[in-house]
Amino acid sequence: MKLSARGAMASRPWLILLLGLAGVLKVPGQRSPDSTGFVSIDCGLPPEQGGYLDAATKLPYVPDGAFTDAGANHNISAEYITPSLSRRYLNVRSFPSSPRSCYTLPSTVARGSKYLLRATFIYGNYDGLNKPPVFDLHLGVNFWQTVNITSPGAAQIAEVVAIVPDESVQVCLVDTGSGTPFISGLDLRPLRDTLYPQANATQALVLVDRNNFGVNGLSSLIRYPDDPYDRVWIPWSDPDKWSEIATTEKIQDLADPRFQAPQAVMQTAIAARNGSASPGTIELWWDVVPSRVYPGVPGCVSIFYFAELQAVSGGALRQFDMAINGTLWSKAPYTPRHLASDGFFNGEPHRGFTRFNFTLNATAKSTLPPTINAAEFFSVVSIADVATDAKDVAAIAAIKAKYQVKKTNWAGDPCSPKALAWDGLNCSYAISMPPRITRLNMSLGGLSGDMSSYFGNLKVIKYLDLSYNNLTGSIPNVLSELPFLVMLDLTGNQLNGSIPSGLMKRIQDGSLTLRYGKNSNLCNNGTSCQPTKKKSSSMLAVYIAVPIVAVVVAGALAALLLIARKRQGSGKGSVKPQNEASASQNGDGQHSLLQLENRRFTYRELEAMTSNFQRVLGRGGFGSVYDGFLPDGTQVAVKLRSQSSSQGVREFLTEAQTLTKIHHKNLVSMVGYCKDGECMALVYEHMSEGNLEDKLRGKDHNAGSLTWRQRLRIALESAKGLEYLHKACSPAFVHRDVKTSNILLNANLEAKVADFGLLKAFSQDGDTHVSTARLVGTHGYLAPEYAAALQLTVKSDVYSFGIVLLEVITGQTPILQCPDPTNIIQWARQRLARGNIEDVVDVRMQGEYDVNGVWKAADVALKCTVQAPTQRPTMTDVVMQLQECLELEEQHHL
Numbered sequence: 021m022k023l024s025a026r027g028a029m030a031s032r033p034w035l036i037l038l039l040g041l042a043g044v045l046k047v048p049g050q051r052s053p054d055s056t057g058f059v060s061i062d063c064g065l066p067p068e069q070g071g072y073l074d075a076a077t078k079l080p081y082v083p084d085g086a087f088t089d090a091g092a093n094h095n096i097s098a099e100y101i102t103p104s105l106s107r108r109y110l111n112v113r114s115f116p117s118s119p120r121s122c123y124t125l126p127s128t129v130a131r132g133s134k135y136l137l138r139a140t141f142i143y144g145n146y147d148g149l150n151k152p153p154v155f156d157l158h159l160g161v162n163f164w165q166t167v168n169i170t171s172p173g174a175a176q177i178a179e180v181v182a183i184v185p186d187e188s189v190q191v192c193l194v195d196t197g198s199g200t201p202f203i204s205g206l207d208l209r210p211l212r213d214t215l216y217p218q219a220n221a222t223q224a225l226v227l228v229d230r231n232n233f234g235v236n237g238l239s240s241l242i243r244y245p246d247d248p249y250d251r252v253w254i255p256w257s258d259p260d261k262w263s264e265i266a267t268t269e270k271i272q273d274l275a276d277p278r279f280q281a282p283q284a285v286m287q288t289a290i291a292a293r294n295g296s297a298s299p300g301t302i303e304l305w306w307d308v309v310p311s312r313v314y315p316g317v318p319g320c321v322s323i324f325y326f327a328e329l330q331a332v333s334g335g336a337l338r339q340f341d342m343a344i345n346g347t348l349w350s351k352a353p354y355t356p357r358h359l360a361s362d363g364f365f366n367g368e369p370h371r372g373f374t375r376f377n378f379t380l381n382a383t384a385k386s387t388l389p390p391t392i393n394a395a396e397f398f399s400v401v402s403i404a405d406v407a408t409d410a411k412d413v414a415a416i417a418a419i420k421a422k423y424q425v426k427k428t429n430w431a432g433d434p435c436s437p438k439a440l441a442w443d444g445l446n447c448s449y450a451i452s453m454p455p456r457i458t459r460l461n462m463s464l465g466g467l468s469g470d471m472s473s474y475f476g477n478l479k480v481i482k483y484l485d486l487s488y489n490n491l492t493g494s495i496p497n498v499l500s501e502l503p504f505l506v507m508l509d510l511t512g513n514q515l516n517g518s519i520p521s522g523l524m525k526r527i528q529d530g531s532l533t534l535r536y537g538k539n540s541n542l543c544n545n546g547t548s549c550q551p552t553k554k555k556s557s558s559m560l561a562v563y564i565a566v567p568i569v570a571v572v573v574a575g576a577l578a579a580l581l582l583i584a585r586k587r588q589g590s591g592k593g594s595v596k597p598q599n600e601a602s603a604s605q606n607g608d609g610q611h612s613l614l615q616l617e618n619r620r621f622t623y624r625e626l627e628a629m630t631s632n633f634q635r636v637l638g639r640g641g642f643g644s645v646y647d648g649f650l651p652d653g654t655q656v657a658v659k660l661r662s663q664s665s666s667q668g669v670r671e672f673l674t675e676a677q678t679l680t681k682i683h684h685k686n687l688v689s690m691v692g693y694c695k696d697g698e699c700m701a702l703v704y705e706h707m708s709e710g711n712l713e714d715k716l717r718g719k720d721h722n723a724g725s726l727t728w729r730q731r732l733r734i735a736l737e738s739a740k741g742l743e744y745l746h747k748a749c750s751p752a753f754v755h756r757d758v759k760t761s762n763i764l765l766n767a768n769l770e771a772k773v774a775d776f777g778l779l780k781a782f783s784q785d786g787d788t789h790v791s792t793a794r795l796v797g798t799h800g801y802l803a804p805e806y807a808a809a810l811q812l813t814v815k816s817d818v819y820s821f822g823i824v825l826l827e828v829i830t831g832q833t834p835i836l837q838c839p840d841p842t843n844i845i846q847w848a849r850q851r852l853a854r855g856n857i858e859d860v861v862d863v864r865m866q867g868e869y870d871v872n873g874v875w876k877a878a879d880v881a882l883k884c885t886v887q888a889p890t891q892r893p894t895m896t897d898v899v900m901q902l903q904e905c906l907e908l909e910e911q912h913h914l
C-alpha cells in the first residue's frame with residue numbers, strides 16, 4: 021500500500037467527493053456550538069444570507085464580512101456544483117487588488133492557546149477565466165504554505181496546528197503573481213494545549229495527511245463531533261494488499277495527553293497480509309516537496325496510532341519494528357496493547373528526506389502481521405517571525421479606520437514580513453523583538469477631519485509626514501510627548517489654533533523640526549519655528565539623524581545640490597570626492613586617494629581576511645563591521661558598506677581621506693580600504709573592548725561596570741582626540757557625531773574616537789561658523805544652535821562631548837524616560853542644583869570615587885552644554901580640567 025501526499029499541501033482530487041459527501045454522513049447528537057470555541061466561516065457568503073448550520077457537522081457557519089474588509093464575493097460556476105457539495109464551496113471571496121489580504125480571527129480561548137486552523141478552497145472557475153491560481157497563505161507574519169490549485173473542481177485543504185500568541189490571529193492570502201488569491205472557507209478550532217507538543221511558540225505543524233486505516237468507503241469520513249477537535253480523518257484501505265480489522269469494543273484512551281485519536285478511528289486498523297517468507301511488512305510513504313520559503317527539505321513530524329483489536333492468545337505474538345528509510349525508528353520491538361490506544365511519534369522533526377518511507381516489519385518471533393490504526397503526517401514551518409508591536413498595530417489600525425485609508429497593501433501586519441510592509445511606513449527590525457513603526461508618510465493621502473490622537477500612540481516614531489491633506493482642528497499636544505519624533509510635517513492642511521507649547525519646547529531645544537506652512541488658519545505667533553517660517557516653501561529640508569543610524573539621509577535640497585555638484589565635478593563611478601566640504605575647501609581629494617592606493621585591498625582579500633564576513637562586530641547606518649585578520653595576524657575591524665546603506669559614497673570617501681591625514685593615538689586609525697567595484701570598505705585597527713555606550717549600558721555582558729578612574733581616563737582620552745581634531749589640523753575639523761557609541765576602547769581600555777564619516781572641515785579665519793546645507797548627527801547630542809540654525813563650529817562638538825561626559829558620570833542615556841522624555845542636561849542640572857552628587861552618579865560605581873573629582877567633572881559637562889556656544893570651553897580647556905579630575909581621583913586612592 022502506499023499513500024502519497026505532495027508537499028505541505030496535499031492535492032487530493034478525490035477529496036471533493038469526500039467533502040462533498042459530508043452532507044450525507046451520519047450526524048450524531050448535536051452539541052452546543054457555543055462551548056466549542058469554534059469559528060466557522062463561509063468565505064464569500066453575502067451577509068444578507070446570514071449564517072446556517074453545516075449539514076454534516078451541524079456546526080454553525082457564518083458569513084465572512086466581520087473578519088475581513090477586503091475582496092469581493094463570487095459564486096462558483098454552475099458546472100462545478102453538485103447536489104452533495106458542501107454549501108461553503110458554492111461561493112468564494114477573492115482578492116484581486118492587493119498583494120496581501122487578511123482575515124482576523126479571534127483567539128477564542130486565551131492568549132497562547134493552541135489551535136487548528138483550516139482553510140478550504142474550490143476554485144470552480146468563479147472568475148470565468150478558467151485559470152486556477154497559485155498563491156501563498158500566511159499565518160500572521162509567517163509563511164504557512166503555498167496553495168496550488170491544480171484542478172478547478174477539486175477541494176483543497178490547508179491546515180495548520182499552531183500556538184496563537186495574541187488575542188487574535190490573522191490568516192493572510194498573499195498574491196505571488198500567479199493568479200488572484202481566493203478562499204472558500206475558514207475554520208478555527210481550539211485544541212487542548214497538551215496536544216501536538218511539536219507545535220510550540222516558534223514552530224507550527226502543517227498537515228500533509230491524516231489517515232484512518234482499515235475503512236474503505238467514503239461514508240466513513242470522521243470529523244466533528246466524533247472528533248471533538250473537528251479534525252478530518254480520511255479513510256484509507258486497500259483490500260488487495262491489506263486485511264481490515266475492526267472492533268465495536270471501547271478502546272481505552274491513550275494515557276499520554278499529547279496524542280488523542282477518536283474512538284471511531286481507533287476501532288479500525290489494517291494488517292499486513294501474510295507474505296510468503298514472513299508474516300509481512302506494511303510500507304507507507306509520504307512525499308514532501310520544498311516550497312519557495314523552505315527551499316531545503318522541510319522537517320516532518322509523524323504520529324502513528326496503534327491498538328490491538330484482536331484477542332491474541334496462546335503462543336501468538338504480534339511484534340514489529342518500525343523504520344524510516346531503513347533506519348530503525350522504534351527502539352525496541354513493539355507490540356500494540358489490547359483495546360488500548362498508543363501513540364508513536366517523533367519529537368524532533370525528521371529532516372533530510374523528500375520521501376519518507378516507513379516500514380512496519382514483523383520481527384522473527386512474531387506470528388502475527390504488523391497493524392496500524394491511524395497516522396498523521398505534518399511538515400513543520402517556523403512561526404518565529406514576530407508581529408509588529410501590538411500598541412503600534414492598534415494605533416495604525418485606528419488611524420487607518422479613521423481616515424478610511426484605501427491603500428491596497430494596508431492589510432495584515434504593518435511591518436512584517438518586511439517585504440509586505442505597508443506603503444508609507446518604515447519600521448525598525450531587531451532580532452526577536454517586535455518591529456516598531458518609525459516613520460509614517462501619509463502626505464497627499466486625502467485625509468480629512470481632525471488629527472487623530474492615535475498618532476501620539478506611535479511611541480517610537482521619528483518622522484511623521486501628514487503634509488498636503490485636509491486635516492482640520494488643532495495640533496494635538498500629545499505629539500510633543502513622542503520622544504523620538506524629530507520631524508513633523510503638517511504643511512498644506514487646514515489646521516487652526518496655535519502650536520502647542522510642548523511642541524514649541526521641543527522645537528526650541530532642537531529635538532524636533534516642525535513644518536507647518538500653508539495652513540492659513542494656524543496662528544503661528546510663536547517665534548521659534550524659524551526654520552520652517554523662513555524656509556518653509558523654500559526647499560530647505562532639515563533632517564536629523566536618529567540614534568541607531570548615525571548618519572542621516574540627505575534632505576531633498578541637499579540631494580539636489582549634490583547632483584548639481586556631481587555634474588560639475590565628477591563623472592559617474594568616479595571616486596572623486598563629492599562632499600561639499602572637500603570639494604569646496606581643499607581640493608586635494610585626488611591627492612588623498614592617491615595616498616590611499618597603497619593600502620588598498622581587493623574584495624577577495626577582504627573575504628579572506630574576514631573568513632567570508634563571518635563574525636559581525638556591530639552594525640550602523642553604513643552597514644556592518646566584521647572581525648578580521650591581516651595576513652600577518654593583526655586583528656582588524658572591517659566596515660563594509662551595505663548596498664542599502666543610507667550612508668553614501670560621500671561619507672565613505674570623507675572618512676577614508678580624513679583618516680589618511682590625521683593620526684593621533686586617541687583617534688581610531690585606518691589600516692586600509694577597499695574600493696573594488698561595488699565593494700566599499702574601511703579597515704581599522706581592532707578595538708576589542710567595543711564602544712563606550714555598550715560598556716556604560718552593560719550591554720557587554722562579561723564586563724563589570726567601569727570604575728570612575730577608568731571612566732575619567734576614557735573621557736580624558738576622547739577629549740584629547742577631539743582636541744587634536746579641533747586644534748592640530750588646519751583647517752580644523754568638526755567631528756559632528758560625537759557620542760558614546762563612537763568612542764571605541766581597545767584591550768587596555770584606551771579610548772579612541774571613531775566614525776569620521778560626517779567630519780567637516782572649515783576655515784576658522786574670518787568665519788565664526790559654517791552653515792551646512794543639511795543637519796547630520798545624532799538626536800540627543802546635537803548642539804542647539806546647530807539643530808536650529810545649522811550653525812556649525814567646533815563648539816558643536818564640545819556640546820556633544822558634554823553629553824558624553826554626563827553619560828560617563830551618570831550612566832544614563834542622553835534622553836531619559838523618567839517617565840517623560842527628559843534631556844540628560846536638564847535631568848542632571850535639576851539634581852545637581854539640590855547639591856547632592858549621589859543623585860546623579862551612576863550607582864554601578866558603588867560610591868567608589870573622589871567626590872570632588874566627580875563634582876568637577878559634572879561642572880565641566882554642564883559648561884560644555886550651555887546654550888551659548890561662545891560660553892562653552894574649548895576642548896583644550898576640557899582636557900586640562902579632566903586631567904585635574906583624574907589627579908584628584910588618583911590622590912583619593914593613595
Ligand SMILES: *[C@@H]1O[C@H](CO)[C@@H](O)[C@H](O)[C@H]1NC(C)=O
Pocket residue numbers: 093094095
Ligand atoms: C450567487 O448565487 C446566489 C444564489 O444562488 C444569488 O442570490 C447571488 O446573487 C449570486 N451572487 C453573485 C455575486 O452572483
Ligand SMILES: *[C@@H]1O[C@H](CO)[C@@H](O)[C@H](O)[C@H]1NC(C)=O
Pocket residue numbers: 154168169170198
Ligand atoms: C502547481 O502544481 C502544478 C502541478 O503539480 C505544477 O506543475 C506547478 O509547477 C505548480 N506551481 C507552483 C507555482 O508550484
Ligand SMILES: *[C@@H]1O[C@H](CO)[C@@H](O)[C@H](O)[C@H]1NC(C)=O
Pocket residue numbers: 263291292293294299387
Ligand atoms: C498468517 O499466517 C499464519 C500462519 O502462517 C496464520 O496463523 C494466520 O492466520 C495468517 N494470518 C492472516 C491474516 O492471514
Ligand SMILES: *[C@@H]1O[C@H](CO)[C@@H](O)[C@H](O)[C@H]1NC(C)=O
Pocket residue numbers: 303305345346377378379
Ligand atoms: C521503502 O524502503 C524499503 C526498505 O527500507 C524498500 O524495500 C522499499 O522498496 C521502499 N519503498 C519505496 C516505495 O521506496
Ligand SMILES: *[C@@H]1O[C@H](CO)[C@@H](O)[C@H](O)[C@H]1NC(C)=O
Pocket residue numbers: 218220221222223367368369
Ligand atoms: C520548538 O520545537 C523545535 C523543535 O523541537 C525546537 O527547535 C524549538 O526550540 C522549540 N521552540 C520553543 C520556543 O520551544
Ligand SMILES: *[C@@H]1O[C@H](CO)[C@@H](O)[C@H](O)[C@H]1NC(C)=O
Pocket residue numbers: 345372373374375376377
Ligand atoms: C529515502 O527513501 C526514498 C525511497 O527509497 C528515497 O527516494 C529517498 O531519497 C531516501 N532518502 C534518504 C535521505 O535516504
Ligand SMILES: *[C@@H]1O[C@H](CO)[C@@H](O)[C@H](O)[C@H]1NC(C)=O
Pocket residue numbers: 298343346379381382383384
Ligand atoms: C524485516 O524483518 C525480517 C525478519 O526479521 C528481516 O529479515 C528483514 O530484513 C526486515 N526488513 C526490513 C526492511 O527491515
Ligand SMILES: *[C@@H]1O[C@H](CO)[C@@H](O)[C@H](O)[C@H]1NC(C)=O
Pocket residue numbers: 466467468489490
Ligand atoms: C480638501 O478640501 C478642499 C477645499 O475644501 C476640497 O476642494 C478638496 O476636494 C478636499 N479634498 C479632499 C480629498 O477631501
Ligand SMILES: *[C@@H]1O[C@H](CO)[C@@H](O)[C@H](O)[C@H]1NC(C)=O
Pocket residue numbers: 518543544545546
Ligand atoms: C498667540 O499664542 C497664544 C498662546 O500661545 C494665544 O493665546 C494668542 O491668542 C496668540 N495670538 C495670536 C495673535 O494668534
